[in-house]
Amino acid sequence: MKTKKIHQDIVNITTLGCSKNMVDSEVLSGQLAANGIEVMHESEKPNYNISIINTCGFIDKAKEESINTILEHVALKEEGHLEKVYVTGCLSERYKGDLEQEIPGVDAWFGTMELPNILKAFEADYKAELVGERMLSTPSHYAYLKISEGCNRTCSFCAIPLMRGKHVSKPMNEIIREAELLVAKGVKEIMLIAQELTYYGLDIYKERKLAELLERLSEVEGLVWIRLHYAYPHKFPMEVLEVVKAKENICNYLDMPLQHVSDKMLTAMKRQITRAEMMDLITKIREAVPGICLRTTLIVGFPGETEEDIEDLKNFLEEVKFDRVGVFTYSHEDNTSAFASVDTLSQEEKEERAQEIMSVQQDISLAKNEEKVGKVYKVIIDKKEAGRYIGRTEFDSVEVDNEVVISTKKKLVIGDFVMVKVVKAFDYDLEAELV
Secondary structure, eight states: OOOOOSSOOEEEEEEOSOHHHHHHHHHHHHHHHHTTOEEEESOSSOOOSEEEEEEOOSSHHHHHHHHHHHHHHHHHHHTTSOSEEEEEEHHHHHHHHHHHHHOTTOSEEOOTTOHHHHHHTTTOOOOGGGTTOOOOOSOTTEEEEEOEEOOOOOOTTOOHHHHHOSOEEOOHHHHHHHHHHHHHTTOOEEEEEOSOGGGTTTTTTSSOOHHHHHHHHHTSTTOOEEEEOOOOSTTOOTHHHHHHHHOTTEEEEEEOOOBOOOHHHHHHTTOSOOHHHHHHHHHHHHHHSTTOEEEEEEEEOOTTOOHHHHHHHHHHHHHHOOSEEEEEEOOOOTTSTTTTSOOOSOHHHHHHHHHHHHHHHHHHHHHHHHTTTTOEEEEEEEEEETTEEEEEOTTOOTTTSOEEEEOOSSOOOTTOEEEEEEEEEOSSEEEEEEO
């Protein structure tokens, strides 16, 4: 016979890692709430008795952050502040067996695709009718929308397929329904995410369908901005660019991680593309959508990388002049094809190279921002800090890109769009005044 609880469970979800993890946490929150369980996301108040930690297992720093967070919550449990600690996500998917032995204070470990099992821990049911519905953890005016899961690529440095499995596209009708539900909640900007956007549709429709998906999403009434993240450069579907150019509510923005530009490094990374092919693709993208903002991500310190490779990378940046660049240092990932490769650089040397790259990009970013002074842009207001409003143009995604700082005595509404004139430029930010 079950004993009746004298209090109602309150669940707090902590999300670590990427935006794809955030979407998973939002879906889990929605399912728990639909089962009558009170749930919150990253509460700063210790007013919950059950903790769920959605972990990242992609790179060393992320793994360390995940483990430290788990240990902190286990310590809270041991001190009597929590009753249960559950762990899910990529780290749990990859290292469940080892972690169970090393951190016995965790009550249960779940993989990346075990949402129904997490719900069972709460004696809750998975509600299929809620597909597409989530409890947003972002501000209500923007949201991430995951269009697929997993990846079929075999990049030698990447463990995502090991944690997330093969590429599985979400049916187009489900994506459209989810977008409509998000807009009904007040969302005005949707960021499309996947491990690889451009592969969308190949598995279930037998052809790339990102262009058609964008066409249909652009017709969702009330959706002001659609933004594209994580496009793979190899076999990029050029028809997507025609839709981006034609549709006013699709941002002139493309996030396309290149990882490196040296042919030697690209081969070692199994990127299926050459430096010349990347340069040709970038040229064609800019010709197809004049003024498009290009963001990329790079990895430095891969085994065998030389000073010449870094110089090649710096020269490429100077020539191409990306609008936005992020840099990671290489770390070995278990069971990837590069795992056995011997490091040829210390972590300190990798960090130095990353700083070299970002120093080049810093100058490029400043020059591009200075070109914006005196020009007028449409900006979405994200928040208010220290008496000033912080917003973004269509060329800037959340958290990773530039911000526009607006000083005004006029009261602005978070989530509204305003027109501003840029009055001052910095390395990664702009100052503007209302038009």
